[in-house]
Amino acid sequence: MNSLATSGIELVDGSRIAVIGGGPAGSFFSYYTLEYARRLGLEFELDIYEAKDFTKIGAAGCNHCGGxxxxxxxxxxxxxGIVIPADIIQRGISTYTMHTEKGSQVIHAPSDEKRIAAVFRGCGPKGCLDKNVKGFDNFLLGLCREKGVRVIPEKVTRLERTEEGILVGSSKSEPSRYDLVVGAAGLNKATLDLFREVCPSFGLPTETRAYISEFFMKPADIEKSLGNSMHVFLLDLPQITFGALIPKENYVTLVLLGTDIGKEVVQRFITSDRVSACFPSDFPVERTAACQCYPYVNIKQGQHPYADRVVLIGDSASSKLYKNGIGAAFITGKAAASTAVLEGIGEEHFKKYYAPVCRDLDQDNQVGKLIFLVTRLIQKSPVLKKGLLDLVGREQSNPGSAFRMSSALWDTFTGSAGYRNILRRFLHPKLLMGLTRSTVVSNLPTLHHKS
Ligand SMILES: Cc1cc2nc3c(=O)[nH]c(=O)nc-3n(C[C@H](O)[C@H](O)[C@H](O)COP(=O)(O)OP(=O)(O)OC[C@H]3O[C@@H](n4cnc5c(N)ncnc54)[C@H](O)[C@@H]3O)c2cc1C
Structure with missing residues (x-):
């Protein structure tokens, strides 16, 4: 199977695996582990420990996310072969609307296949009366159950390394021994601290506070004011790197990402003219959030998220800066699964086959930081904002255009492409020339007027 010096620590028929956390990372890891095992004719006993109940409405079943x-x-x-069922998808997003103080511009999906799903992670916000809401995390757990995973609805409170493996304990049951323990606990600090007991060189990821709220709205009002468009805001407001309104079926989700988002930052954002204009005129945005929270978001990956018989995945290890955290959970979960089943579960195996995947995400995030720095500059400059709107407007109204700026922005907002790929496209000479021209042309009347 493998040629590393530490081979011998590997999964065999009947091995026992514990996954701590049943969010996307835990589910993707479990699904692919059992799929690879099936192909090799192996059978494992795989338990997912999950403290939340994703069939519950509100905080008890929610993993705090824009969805x-x-x-x-x-x-x-x-x-x-995994198709997200239609009843999980709250709305298909077909356009992005970019708002600045200087105006707004709709960006259409670069191709017809490019469709984005807006989902709820749990069964809807606090007070949600719609009993038909089905959450994304429960859907993924369901796929795992079909493959034979046992979901244990308990919070893990103890991890201990012994000669025979790793003991996993909870407040409700006696400790149980496993051959491999997987950390998929998101940014739960108490749980990540437990992992340092069995993975001493693990350094926790860096996080910052973000914001989410859900506004209940009649579907007809959502249709009229937001449509199937995700609304993103490039406003000159301190601490906010990214603000968005995401239409769902009966709710609109507001997401703010940046640095240490607090009440005042939220207030400034929702009362700004551009944001208020996205809601019906008689809708008191400041008072009507059905549910709100300030969850943490991963902004720098953890160090050395592996040891013999232990690996951490998803937000607990590496994510994608500000975008597509579920996609990063998929990448790390699948990579850890293939390493564990096909290579081995020793520290050396994870170092050789899993660590490069985390490193790649990290390097991409470094480029992402640069892109968000430039976005910040644009947020602060009325002149550049006008130029950007002008260029996107020209592209969108010309079907024969190469859509260079529109597609680069689309991928920046959606998180669909890697940041290195996006940066290369932003630096295309024709895009830079087009932006320069649009900036000059769109600002000429103002400059002329001033002189
Ligand atoms: C404001 C905000 C908006 C976001 N919007 C998006 C978005 O629109 N799209 C996107 O792709 N990503 C988004 N993300 C990022 C995304 O939410 C995360 O990257 C993703 O949830 C990570 O998945 P995970 O499985 O690693 O962790 P989580 O989803 O956090 O799951 C961890 C699970 O572990 C469980 N757990 C923790 N400790 C224990 C324990 N001791 N015992 C048992 N269970 C335990 C928790 O209950 C939880 O269910 C957003 C994040 C924030 C903060």
Whole structure:
């Protein structure tokens, strides 16, 4: 199977695996582990420990997220035979509307296949009366159950390394021994601290506070004010790198990402003219959030997320900066599964086959930081905002256009492409020339007027 010096630590028929956390990372890992095992004719006992109940409404069943499933993930899942059922999808997003203080512009999907799913991770916000809402995380757990996974509805409170493997304990049951323990606990600090007991060189990911709220709205009002468009805001407001309104069936989700988002930042955002204009005129945005929270978002990956018989995945290890965290959970979960089943579960195996995947995400995020820095500059510059709107407007109204700026922005907003790929496209000489021209032309009247 493998040629590493530490071979001998590997999964065999009957091995026991515990996955701590049944969010996307835990589910993707479990699904692919059992799929690879099936292909090799192996059988494992795989338990997912999950503290939340994703069939519950509100915080008890929610993993705090905007709920955008990127088109690249939708397509990759489909390639592996996983199709997100229509009743999980709250709305298909077909356009992005970019708002600045200088105006707004709709960006259409670069191709017809590029469709994005807006979902709820749990069964809807606090107070949700629609009993038919089905959440994305429960759908993924269901796929795992079909493959034979046992979901244990308990919170893990103890991890301990012994000669025979790793003990996993909860407040409800006696510790149980496993051959491999997988950390898919998101950014839950208490759980990540437990992992340091069995993975001493693991350094926790860096996080910052974000914001989500859900507004209940009549579907007809959503249709009229937001449509099937995700609305993103490039406003000159401090601490906000990315603000978006995501239409669902009966709700509109507001997401703010940036640095340490707090109440005042939220207030400034929702009362700004551009944001208020997206709601019906008689809708009191400041007072009507059905549900809101300030969850943490991963902004820098954890260090060394593996040891003999232990590996951490998803937000607990590496994510994608500000975008497509579910996609990163898929990438890390699948990579850890193939390493564990096909290579081995020793530290050396994870170092050789899994760590490069995390490193690649990290390098891409470094480029992402640069892109968000430039976005910040645009947010602060009325002149550049006008130029950007002008260029996108020209592209969108000309079907024969190469859509260079529109498609690069589309991938920046959706998180569908890697940041390195996006940067290369932003630096295309024709795009830069077009932006320069649009900036000059669209600002001429103002400059002329001033002189
Ligand atoms: C404001 C905001 C908006 C976002 N919007 C998007 C978006 O639109 N699209 C997108 O792709 N990503 C988005 N993300 C990122 C995305 O939510 C995460 O990257 C993704 O959820 C990571 O999945 P995960 O499985 O690693 O962790 P999580 O989804 O956090 O799942 C971890 C699970 O582990 C469980 N758990 C933790 N400790 C224990 C324990 N001791 N015992 C048992 N269970 C435990 C938790 O209950 C939880 O269910 C957003 C994030 C934030 C903060």
């Amino acid at each position: 955008i499933v990127s088109e690249s993930l939708v397509q990759e899942l489909a390639t592996d």
